[in-house]
Amino acid sequence: MEQELFKLRDLNQDDIKKYIVFLADPEVSVWLEDEVQNIRDPKNIENYLLYGWYRQSIQYNGEFVGISGLDLVNSINKVARFFIVIGKKNIWGKGIGHGVIKSIINHGFNKLKLRKINSDFLAPNEAVKIIHEKAGFKQDGILRQDSYRNEKWIDRVLVSIFPEDIKNH
Numbered sequence: 059m060e061q062e063l064f065k066l067r068d069l070n071q072d073d074i075k076k077y078i079v080f081l082a083d084p085e086v087s088v089w090l091e092d093e094v095q096n097i098r099d100p101k102n103i104e105n106y107l108l109y110g111w112y113r114q115s116i117q118y119n120g121e122f123v124g125i126s127g128l129d130l131v132n133s134i135n136k137v138a139r140f141f142i143v144i145g146k147k148n149i150w151g152k153g154i155g156h157g158v159i160k161s162i163i164n165h166g167f168n169k170l171k172l173r174k175i176n177s178d179f180l181a182p183n184e185a186v187k188i189i190h191e192k193a194g195f196k197q198d199g200i201l202r203q204d205s206y207r208n209e210k211w212i213d214r215v216l217v218s219i220f221p222e223d224i225k226n227h
């Protein structure tokens with residue numbers, strides 16, 4: 059029988075503690091939002107996770123390794139924004155990000171009945187760029203010099219996907 063690469067499940071309180079520890083590692087957080095570069099109040103992260111729109115924990119080998127989900131951007135237009143963070147660095151590059159993005163967007167279109175899913179990432183983040191492209195996201199534009207990282211201003215890439223863009227491989 060083929061082994062499942064990862065599992066998505068509901069988030070619990072223990073995951074939140076582990077997630078905050080993941081974010082304290084600059085290699086994990088460097089391409090994430092400005093707000094998590096220097097976390098002053100972990101309560102904000104907890105609230106973001108607990109009271110967000112659609113959140114799933116990513117489990118690998120029975121262990122919590124990250125989160126992914128969707129934030130509702132516009133309920134009238136049925137648009138949400140995708141996010142993903144795998145905090146356990148030694149499992150990067152195994153195809154988990156690729157599988158998770160596919161599962162979350164399928165859920166967004168099939169179960170949550172979204173019309174469009176937006177996402178964005180900082181331009182040097184090659185891994186996240188690849189998983190978006192492989193899933194079928196297309197580029198909408200660039201927010202030039204949007205965030206400051208490693209003593210440089212960095213562009214943010216805006217992408218989106220419609221159900222008909224999904225690539226099935």
Ligand SMILES: CC(C)(COP(=O)(O)OP(=O)(O)OC[C@H]1O[C@@H](n2cnc3c(N)ncnc32)[C@H](O)[C@@H]1OP(=O)(O)O)[C@@H](O)C(=O)NCCC(=O)NCCS
Pocket residue numbers: 085086087089090124142143144145149150151152153154155156157178179180183184185186188189
């Ligand atoms: C981005 C992230 C979700 C990717 O997850 P993952 O499980 O490593 O992704 P996958 O293994 O499915 O795919 C990654 C791809 O990027 C490639 N890659 C990884 N790092 C790379 C790099 N520095 N340069 C070029 N390619 C790279 C891998 O080879 C793989 O390509 P392939 O499918 O052609 O083999 C994960 O690295 C992560 O959570 N990083 C920290 C948080 C983050 O940046 N989140 C996104 C914020 S917008």
